[in-house]
Amino acid sequence: MSDTRQTILNVAMVLFSEKGFDSVSMRNIADKVNISPPALYNHFKDKQAMYLAVIDESFCNKSIQLVSALTIEGTALKRMETFVFTLSQILADDPQFRRLIQREQLDGDEQRLQYLAKELFGPVFIELMKLIKEIKPDCDTHGIAVSIIGMVQKQLEMESLAQFFPDYKKEHHSPAYVTQLTMSMLSAFFGTQS
Numbered sequence: 001m002s003d004t005r006q007t008i009l010n011v012a013m014v015l016f017s018e019k020g021f022d023s024v025s026m027r028n029i030a031d032k033v034n035i036s037p038p039a040l041y042n043h044f045k046d047k048q049a050m051y052l053a054v055i056d057e058s059f060c061n062k063s064i065q066l067v068s069a070l071t072i073e074g075t076a077l078k079r080m081e082t083f084v085f086t087l088s089q090i091l092a093d094d095p096q097f098r099r100l101i102q103r104e105q106l107d108g109d110e111q112r113l114q115y116l117a118k119e120l121f122g123p124v125f126i127e128l129m130k131l132i133k134e135i136k137p138d139c140d141t142h143g144i145a146v147s148i149i150g151m152v153q154k155q156l157e158m159e160s161l162a163q164f165f166p167d168y169k170k171e172h173h174s175p176a177y178v179t180q181l182t183m184s185m186l187s188a189f190f191g192t193q194s
Contacts, residue, residue, distance in 0.1 A: 005043045008033050013054045017099040020107055021051055052115065058097050059120045062090050070127040076135045077187070083128065084152060084182045088175035091156045098156060135190050144189075151182050 011032045015024045026047055030037040044050035069086040070079055091098045104112055117125075128148065129141040136144075159173040171177050 002043075004033075004035070008040065008043055008050070009054055009057055012050055013058060013096055013100065016051060016054060017096040017103060020103045021047075021109065021112070022107065026050075051112070055100070055116065055120065058094070058100065062094075062097070063120060063124055065090065066124040067127050070124070070131050076131060077183075077190075079131055080135065080148075080186065081179060081183050083131070084148065084186075085175055085179040087149065087152045088156065088178040088182075091153060092173070092175050092178075098153070101153070102157065148182065148186065151185070152178055155181070 008029065012024070012029050015028060015032065024047075026040050027037050029050070030040050033040075040050070044053065065086055066083060069083040072079055072082060074082070101116070104116060125145055128145045132139065132141045132144050132148075155178045156173055162168055162172065
């Protein structure tokens, strides 16, 4: 990948995560990269293609990490714990990616949400449902998978507000703490000891 293309993707990621797809123009991106708007079209046919490239690049390695966490050797609960920790770590380490996912949910563009759900999150979600079914065969695997991802994601998203709640501690938003908290709740649901 060319340095210019990578720079464009990096700048676009920041702008899309901060302002949302509809509020970012090709001109905004070109200005930040210090190139002319027509020069962007040498790298991307349109804003949608650029956006999808940003999403693909930001999630590709993350998806591999998450599927790997779900399929490593070990007990089902250990694999779940590894997945929760990996997801927590990814979201903690990449707040722009976390904001981009939030922004997409808020924007509600059905086409982009379908792309995220099927192309990017799909393999992770399918493996997560398989693991849940292995642990508790008689539950709603879809609902539990959404809840697990939501617990981890929301714990990290809430930090800016939670810091003003009583008994706040910075470590409440560390991947290790989020994992411990999530696994204690899941162990209660699954009827197991973590």
